[in-house]
Amino acid sequence: MLVVSAHSADFVWRAAGAIALHTRDGGEARIVSLSYGERGESGELWKQPGQTEENVKRVRHAEAETAATALGASFEAMDLGDYPLHVDDAAVDRLAELMRDFAPDVVLTHPDKDPFNPDHPVAYTATQQARLLTSGAVVSAGFRTAPPSEFLVFEPHQPDLCGFVPTVFVDITPVMDRKLEAMEAMGAQQYLRSYYTERAGHRANHARKVTGRPEIRQAEAFQRIIPNVVSAL
Numbered sequence: 001m002l003v004v005s006a007h008s009a010d011f012v013w014r015a016a017g018a019i020a021l022h023t024r025d026g027g028e029a030r031i032v033s034l035s036y037g038e039r040g041e042s043g044e045l046w047k048q049p050g051q052t053e054e055n056v057k058r059v060r061h062a063e064a065e066t067a068a069t070a071l072g073a074s075f076e077a078m079d080l081g082d083y084p085l086h087v088d089d090a091a092v093d094r095l096a097e098l099m100r101d102f103a104p105d106v107v108l109t110h111p112d113k114d115p116f117n118p119d120h121p122v123a124y125t126a127t128q129q130a131r132l133l134t135s136g137a138v139v140s141a142g143f144r145t146a147p148p149s150e151f152l153v154f155e156p157h158q159p160d161l162c163g164f165v166p167t168v169f170v171d172i173t174p175v176m177d178r179k180l181e182a183m184e185a186m187g188a189q190q191y192l193r194s195y196y197t198e199r200a201g202h203r204a205n206h207a208r209k210v211t212g213r214p215e216i217r218q219a220e221a222f223q224r225i226i227p228n229v230v231s232a233l
């Protein structure tokens with residue numbers, strides 16, 4: 001699993017459960033953060049007198065690493081800067097190269113639209129581009145490829161305003177303790193903890209309605225970008 005996060009905490013709120021399930025079942029999960037969110041998503045850290053951008057990045061890196069470790073995943077940051085996040089051609093190439101080497105079965109990132117955040121759609125575009133440069137087409141490509149991966153976007157903060165329509169619910173009940181631990185590591189954005197704990201409960205309600213399975217207590221929502229293919233219905 002490859003998770004591309006615009007800022008270094010985004011993966012925690014939106015996909016920590018899915019990541020923890022993937023690694024619990026023996027999968028390898030790699031989190032790539034395009035920036036640290038040092039300017040736009042580190043408000044609490046900037047309240048400290050004498051704060052510097054370099055120190056904010058250091059703290060954010062440590063927090064994200066702790067969170068990723070709690071989920072059994074690895075964390076790496078491309079440090080491209082945030083608000084605004086600029087992903088140039090070289091960075092897209094880097095991401096594509098990483099996808100060719102790692103050959104993920106599933107790629108997760110942000111949705112393509114977010115009226116409240118300038119960077120999240122940039123992460124989508126870069127991930128989409130890199131994935132297309134990696135998977136090529138059905139015919140042989142003139143460049144090195146990796147097998148096509150599943151491609152889903154995780155739930156944004158205000159889903160209805162981002163055109164997000166959930167098509168997949170993941171039952172994260174068995175790993176909710178991992179998600180709570182990962183969220184706990186995000187000292188700079190503690191106010192989001194209760195918000196995303198509640199969200200997991202709401203999505204579980206929806207997942208129970210779909211399946212009739214009362215044991216689902218927490219869930220995460222995702223939207224498929226490409227169809228899933230089955231052998232039979």
Ligand SMILES: [Zn+2]
Nearest residue numbers: 006007010041
């Ligand atoms: Zn973000």
